[in-house]
Amino acid sequence: MEFFRIHKEEFVADVTFSRPPANALSSAVLKELSALLDELEADDNVRVVLLHGEGRFFSAGADIKEFTSIASSDEATALSQNGQQVLERIERFPKPVIAAIHGAALGGGLELAMSCHIRIVSENAKLGLPELQLGIIPGFAGTQRLPRYVGFGKAAEMMLTSEPITGAEAVQWGLANKVVPEEQLLEEAKKLAKKIAQKGPISVRATLQLLNSFKEKPFQEAVREEAELFGSMFTTEDAKEGVQAFIEKRPPVFHGK
Secondary structure, three states: OOOEEEEEEOOEEEEEEOOOOOOOEOHHHHHHHHHHHHHHHHOOOOOEEEEEEOOOOOEOOEOHHHHOOOOOHHHHHHHHHHHHHHHHHHHOOOOOEEEEEOOEEEOHHHHHHHHOOEEEEEOOOEEEOOHHHHOOOOOOOHHHHHHHHHOHHHHHHHHHHOOOEEHHHHHHHOOOOEEEOHHHHHHHHHHHHHHHHOOOHHHHHHHHHHHHHHHHOOHHHHHHHHHHHHHHHOOOHHHHHHHHHHHHOOOOOOOOO
16 A cells, blocks of 8 residues: 555554655545555454554645645535545444544544544644635534534634644543553554454444444434344354353453354
C-alpha cells in the first residue's frame, strides 16, 4: 500500500498512516483505506486495529489542494459522501478500532478519529474542525459525530470558532478516553489493544453491534437485540471456554468459534 503500513502481532494490526508531511486525507487515501478495511476484516488473525499517524501529526485534515480541482457542487457532494461511507465503515467495523492521536487531528483527521471506537490522545494533541476558516463546513459527518461526544454547545463552539482543543480538554469533554505524554502514546495504545484482543472475538463483535444499536435504535428494540445476542453467545465454543476457564481459575484462550 502507498499510504498505510501494517504490522500484525498478537492479534493486533498496527496501522501507520504515512502520507507526509500532514497525513492529509485525499480521495486516493480513502480508496486505499477502504481496501485496507477489507483486508483486515477478512483476516481472522486480526482482532483489534490500532491506527496512528507517522511524523508530526495524526492527520491535519483533508487534502486542500484536491479542493481546487472540484468543479461543481455535485463533485463536492460526491467527495463528502465517499468520505462519509468509508468512515461509517470504520464506525461499524466488527473489530475494535483504536485511534492513537498525537499532534494535529483537524478537519477530516478528527472526523477519521471520531469514527474509531476508542481514542487515546497525547498531551500535545490538537483536535478541531476548522473548516469554517475555509468558508466551507465539515463534510465527513463531523457535524453529526462531534455533538454525540461533547454535546451540542461545545460542538457548536468548536466548529463556529474553528479553535482546536487540547488532548486534556478532549478527555474532559468526552471526545477521548485517555491522555498520556507523547512518548507513551503508542505503548499505552498497544497495551489497550492487546488487552481487548484477548477477549472472545464473537462477543467483541456482538458488543460493537449493540453499541451501534445504542446510537440508532429505540431502547426497547435495542434491549431485545441484546437479549437475542446474549442467547446466541451460549452456543459458541468461546462461551464454553470462558466459563470453564473461570471455574478452573485460568486465563481463557478464545478461538472465535
